[in-house]
Amino acid sequence: MEENTSPKSIQHQRYACQNTFSEKLEFIIFERDRYTCQSCFNAKDILDKTGFNLKAVHVKPIWEGGETSFENGQSLCSHCIKQTKHMSKVKSSEKLRHKSSILTLLKTFKFYVDFFKKG
Numbered sequence: 001m002e003e004n005t006s007p008k009s010i011q012h013q014r015y016a017c018q019n020t021f022s023e024k025l026e027f028i029i030f031e032r033d034r035y036t037c038q039s040c041f042n043a044k045d046i047l048d049k050t051g052f053n054l055k056a057v058h059v060k061p062i063w064e065g066g067e068t069s070f071e072n073g074q075s076l077c078s079h080c081i082k083q084t085k086h087m088s089k090v091k092s093s094e095k096l097r098h099k100s101s102i103l104t105l106l107k108t109f110k111f112y113v114d115f116f117k118k119g
Contacts, residue, residue, distance in 0.1 A: 021073055026056040029073040039080035052077040 021029065035044035035054060044054050056073050060066030076084070 021056040021068060025068075025070060025073065028070060029056045030054065030075055032070075033075035036075065037077040037080055038074045039076055039084075042077060047077050050079075052079045054078075055081060057081060 030044075036042065037047065037054065042050075042052075047054055054075050054077055057076050058066045058068065059072050059074050062068070066072050
């Protein structure tokens with residue numbers, strides 16, 4: 001079987017190596033976070049019973065300039081990781097629509113605050 005040496009494959013292999021925490025660093029991150037998911041705050045023993053496992057992941061992703069380091073690591077359960085990946089796939093147009101609706105709400109609130117201050 002031949003090894004895939006295309007530029008895309010080599011780039012993916014390099015990224016995969018950068019994207020993972022060493023076992024030692026992962027252990028230190030788990031210890032710091034007290035073996036608790038930093039999103040849902042479920043402890044490892046509860047996660048084991050539900051079938052979810054704990055992983056060390058990047059706070060700031062590699063592709064955004066994040067490093068594989070103690071400071072940029074956090075403990076997340078596999079369920080929260082899946083939710084995070086799902087949320088990152090939300091289309092930017094939906095994000096903009098959500099942002100504009102929040103701005104409209106804030107402008108409306110400001111209007112009523114100003115109205116009642118005058119009255």
